[in-house]
Amino acid sequence: MTNVRNLAEADLPAVADIYAHYVTGSVATFDETPLGLDAWRAKADGIVGAGLPFLVAEVDGAVAGYAYVSQYRPKPAYRHTVEDTIYLAPGLTGRGLGRLLLGELIRRTGETPARQMVAVIADSGDPASARLHKRFGFEEAGRLRAVGFKHGRWIDTVLLQLALDQNGSTTRQTSAG
Template sequence: MTLIRPLGETDLQAVADIYAHYVTTSAVTFDETPPGLGDWRAKAAAISEAGLPFLVAEVDGKVAGYAYLSQYRPKPAYRHTLEDSIYLAPEHTGRGLGGRLLGELIGRARETQARQLVAVIADTGDPSSARLHERLGFRAAGRLKAVGFKLGRWIDTALFQLDLRAS
């Protein structure tokens, strides 16, 4: 059974472990050192204080992935623009969990004062994240060339955007 629910304190280690996998084995995130449990606790608190969702996908009682919304940039004029982040445990990719998490985030984003939802996707050659966002209504908004250097190569980021006020 799969359940999408708010993050709980006891989920933080699983979240940290999922993210650590991507930090250490891929370029889908530009972090080079996995954040510790205290870092995740602080991030979850900041997201909660901002009134934004931090969700987990639970499969058979175990955290299989997570997703959250955050302010796109810290400057005040960006206060109506959010960014999504979604990560799945490697053994749970390709099963529709990302779509369920993103769909729930979009619904919750529409309940805020936000007008735009942005995805910043590292272009590592795997189109799955871009396709997921496009399936749920995001449109390509631009590309930043060679902005990240990880695992011995330069990586572009692709920007995708969803107008939350459009039907």
């Protein structure tokens, strides 16, 4: 059984393990050192404390992925723009968990003062993340060339953007179903 719910303190070790997999074995994140539990606790406290969603997907009682939004940039004028983050446990991709997490993340973020959601996606050659976001109405807003260097190569990032309305949905019709 699959369930999407708010993050609990007990989920942090699983979240840290999932993220560590991507830090050490991919270019999906530009972090080069996995975050410890204290860093994850502080991050989660900051996100939830700001009134933003931090979600986990559970499959048969185990954390199978997570998603959250955080303020896009620290300057005050960006306070209504958030950046989404989604990671799935290794071996659990391609099962619709990303769709469940992103759909619920958009819905809950639409209930906050946020009006724009940005996805910053490392262009690793795998189109899955961009495809997922585009299914929910995200549109490409730009490309930053060779802005990350990891595992011996330069990586672009693709910026995708979604306008949110004040009713917990997007301002565009989506084909996420």
